[in-house]
Amino acid sequence: MAFNKAPQYTHGSPVKTAVVLVNLGTPDQPDAPSVRRYLKQFLSDPRVVEIPRAIWWLILNGIILPIRASKSAAKYALIWTKEGSPLKVHTGKQAMLLRGQLGEQGHAVKVEYAMSYGNPSLPDVLNKLQTDGCDRILIVPAYPQYSATTTASIFDAVTSHYRKVRNVPELRFIKHYHDDAAYINALRNTVQAHWDVNGRGEKLVLSFHGVPKRTLMLGDPYHCECYKTARLLGQELGLSKDELLVTFQSRFGKAEWLQPYTAPTLMQLAKDGLKRVDVMCPGFTSDCLETLEEISLEAKHDFLEAGGKEFHYIACVNEDPGWIAGLAEITARHLQGWPTRPTEAEKTEEIIQLGIAANAAKQLGAAR
Numbered sequence: 001m002a003f004n005k006a007p008q009y010t011h012g013s014p015v016k017t018a019v020v021l022v023n024l025g026t027p028d029q030p031d032a033p034s035v036r037r038y039l040k041q042f043l044s045d046p047r048v049v050e051i052p053r054a055i056w057w058l059i060l061n062g063i064i065l066p067i068r069a070s071k072s073a074a075k076y077a078l079i080w081t082k083e084g085s086p087l088k089v090h091t092g093k094q095a096m097l098l099r100g101q102l103g104e105q106g107h108a109v110k111v112e113y114a115m116s117y118g119n120p121s122l123p124d125v126l127n128k129l130q131t132d133g134c135d136r137i138l139i140v141p142a143y144p145q146y147s148a149t150t151t152a153s154i155f156d157a158v159t160s161h162y163r164k165v166r167n168v169p170e171l172r173f174i175k176h177y178h179d180d181a182a183y184i185n186a187l188r189n190t191v192q193a194h195w196d197v198n199g200r201g202e203k204l205v206l207s208f209h210g211v212p213k214r215t216l217m218l219g220d221p222y223h224c225e226c227y228k229t230a231r232l233l234g235q236e237l238g239l240s241k242d243e244l245l246v247t248f249q250s251r252f253g254k255a256e257w258l259q260p261y262t263a264p265t266l267m268q269l270a271k272d273g274l275k276r277v278d279v280m281c282p283g284f285t286s287d288c289l290e291t292l293e294e295i296s297l298e299a300k301h302d303f304l305e306a307g308g309k310e311f312h313y314i315a316c317v318n319e320d321p322g323w324i325a326g327l328a329e330i331t332a333r334h335l336q337g338w339p340t341r342p343t344e345a346e347k348t349e350e351i352i353q354l355g356i357a358a359n360a361a362k363q364l365g366a367a368r
């Protein structure tokens, strides 16, 4: 196997640190060809669909992609913004704000964002960081709860990238923050802010993205981590057991997924006489197709059709300042031990270098 050519090594170059916020990915455009390309990459990942490859290849290419690409594209079109896909827009803004927050705290780190599927791709971002001389990389998955389908797929993508690299950096990887006070507080503040403006529903439904039930039986901690997030948030909000409900959305395929399923549960609640429900999705740190279309539009429609009167969707933490502070806290904790705060000598050296560069530019200007 040939390894990718690394930038020329130079003695004494300062070791730079980078943080990469990684989210799932999204199509480039809300049209069938783009969605097909994205779904093909996503659903071909053996971490996402654990069916023998040859059989799955036939099902995916013969049935799923031809049908789903245009159906999903129509859904993406409903939530697309002028800036692009909400998932990408929010993740990009979070990375920019995290950069600012860590910088204010004195950390000299680069912060980028990348996607497991689609763009900006993880390999592109990791290559760029290598070119920029970053030799310490902290990977921050955008998922609070660990799941092999999401978190481990990032791990696979990162490690398989570096299998082709000659000069590998130091690597760190955050596994989860489902029970981290920084995340729970950001969720609590988001719910409270919504209640302060809109009053409070009879029930708060926490809808997490589902996974096949089989993965729980095989030892994936995702289900337990979702319940722990819910329990801690319920405690922070002072909710009784009757006021809080966990459900799982986005079932894909025919197999049983984690239950109770979100949409049928909401319809049953309405049929049982519940008038107002508040719904939040604490498995997502950015609003996306799954929250904006599936919950805020589809599930709302189902609840109202079944006799409910008021449906309140509470947005994800997105760029909420409390969450950006929390994300910075979690990130800084995982950067510990890496010298990210420049020493006085390094600061002086940087000032000298800047001075030399400015002088050179002046001389160049005078010579012209």
Ligand SMILES: C=CC1=C(C)c2cc3[nH]c(cc4nc(cc5[nH]c(cc1n2)c(C)c5CCC(=O)O)C(CCC(=O)O)=C4C)c(C)c3C=C
Pocket: 024, 025, 026, 027, 039, 048, 049, 068, 072, 085, 087, 143, 147, 149, 150, 209, 210, 211, 212, 250, 252, 283, 284, 287, 288, 289, 290
């Ligand atoms: C938050 C964690 C997520 C888990 C766990 C997860 C598992 C999972 N998802 C699918 C299939 C699809 N998911 C789709 C979209 C999608 N999924 C997540 C997150 C998790 N998925 C996000 C953030 C998004 C939205 C992306 C966006 O562009 O906004 C889709 C595509 C949309 C569609 O066609 O419905 C599919 C398909 C499986 C099979 C799975 C676990 C086995």
Ligand SMILES: [Fe+2]
Pocket: 209, 250
């Ligand atoms: Fe998904």
Ligand SMILES: [Fe+2]
Pocket: 250, 289, 290, 294
């Ligand atoms: Fe979905």
